[in-house]
Structure formats: C-alpha cells, structure tokens
Amino acid sequence: MAAVKTDDKPKSKGAEVAERMPKDEILYDVAELFKVFGDTTRTKIICALFESEMCVQDLTEAVGMTQSAVSHQLRILRHFNLVLVRRRGKSSFYSLGDNHVKKIFALAMEHTLE
C-alpha cells in the first residue's frame, strides 16, 4: 500500500549533496594542506628538496630568500609532516618526508603547463 504522506520536506538538491560530502573537518584539513603548498617560498623549498636532502644554508641560497624566512617556512612544512629533519653538527638537513607530495606536485605541474 502507499505510504502515508508525512510532513518531511522535500530535500533540496543542495541539501542532499551537502549530506554526501566529506565531513567539514576533513575538507578543512585538505584545504590546509593545499594552503601549505600555495606559497611560492614553500613551493621553491619543496622543489629544491626534490633534488636532494639539503641544509638550511643551501636551501636559503637555492630559493633566494633570507635565512629567517626560510626557517619560518620550514617550521610550517615540518608541522605538516611534509619534510624530515636530521641534525648533523651545526646544520639541519631537510628532506621530503612524504611520497604523496611528489605525485601531487607532478599533477599540479601538468595542469599548469597545459
């Protein structure tokens, strides 16, 4: 038999889609990650680290910013587990800590270059 007509409002398409979306918290984190990639200084640092592990001095030269600016950005990259640090004497050596990073960058390059 036909269902009794209840008073549930017809969900709008927007509302339906909203239900199926990933939780806000996750979307927020994803945006945060992209935000980290979305700065030229950090982009350069990451690109330089593609070549090899490097100390802060070399990174500073490679990206052409002040040592302080580079250190500040490295702190952010560290916080997001995008780089690894290894202390060796007076120097800190940084390297890429995540495999996703290379893939994400490669795709972004593709998009940019077309």
Place this chain on the structure above:
Amino acid sequence: MAAVKTDDKPKSKGAEVAERMPKDEILYDVAELFKVFGDTTRTKIICALFESEMCVQDLTEAVGMTQSAVSHQLRILRHFNLVLVRRRGKSSFYSLGDNHVKKIFALAMEHTLE
C-alpha cells in the same frame, strides 16, 4: 696537465640547485594553483561538483555560504579553468572542467587521512 686555475668561483650547492629548478614563473603558477585549492569554501565547491553539475543556488546550499561568497569564489575557479559554466535560462550550471583536479584531490585526501 693540471688545468690553469681560473677565477670562476666554486658554485655553492644552493646555487647549483637553483639553476636546475623550474623557472620562477612556473613555480609561481603552481603555487597559485595550490592557493586556489587552499580555501575551504572553494574546496567545498569543488567537492560538491564531484557529485554532479550544479547551479549556483544548489551550490550555495551545499556549501553553506552566502550566494555572493560562492559567486566570488566561482569567479576565481573559472579564471583558473577549474570549472565550466553553462547558462540555462536564469541559472548557471557549473561543473568540473579538469581531470587533474580529481586526481590531485584524491592524493591530498590520502595524505590527510593517514
């Protein structure tokens, strides 16, 4: 015989790496692209469009922002060729315009969720 000692400075590692990096212009564009992804409102819009083409009204509901805010962000997404628009009567229907986008998002999700 030993080469005559010339006055070319021994290139530092930083300088060498800098030479092999992609041109500044490209790195700048890549960072710009990531910057576009690095905002929660835009992230939500893109996520919503994964489901299907949608008009602005529905998007507005789906992401829970004002219509104006959504329109402003859509303008940016349009500018970067990340979405396509199709005008149908009074409404504008948006859809994802690029295949890289899904892949990039998938990888970012992976990283975020681990």
Place this chain on the structure above:
DNA sequence: ATAATATATGAATTATTGCTCACATGTTCA
C-alpha cells in the same frame, strides 16, 4: 669559557585575501 657558525623564533609590519553589503546585469514571464 669565548668566539664563531648554523638554525630557530617572537614581535611588529606589510601584504593578501575572503566575506559582506549594496547594487548591477541578465533572463523569464505576465
């Protein structure tokens, strides 16, 4: 211990950027 070198970081400044508000543009229908 002191000096020298390498890196990290707090505070202030400057620059970006996203949102809101008001309104313009564009489309349909009576």
Place this chain on the structure above:
DNA sequence: TGAACATGTGAGCAATAATTCATATATTAT
C-alpha cells in the same frame, strides 16, 4: 515594459599570513 528571480561584481572591512629585524638556542673549535 515591468516585476520577479538568479547570478555577478566593486568597495570596504576584517582576518590571515608572510617577511623582516632582533635575538635566542645550539653546536663546534680554539
């Protein structure tokens, strides 16, 4: 044409974030 509806956009404001400057921390060598 005029009203109603959907979307687009400029200006101003508020929030966020990046750089600089000064200085702190840490390590090595003398």
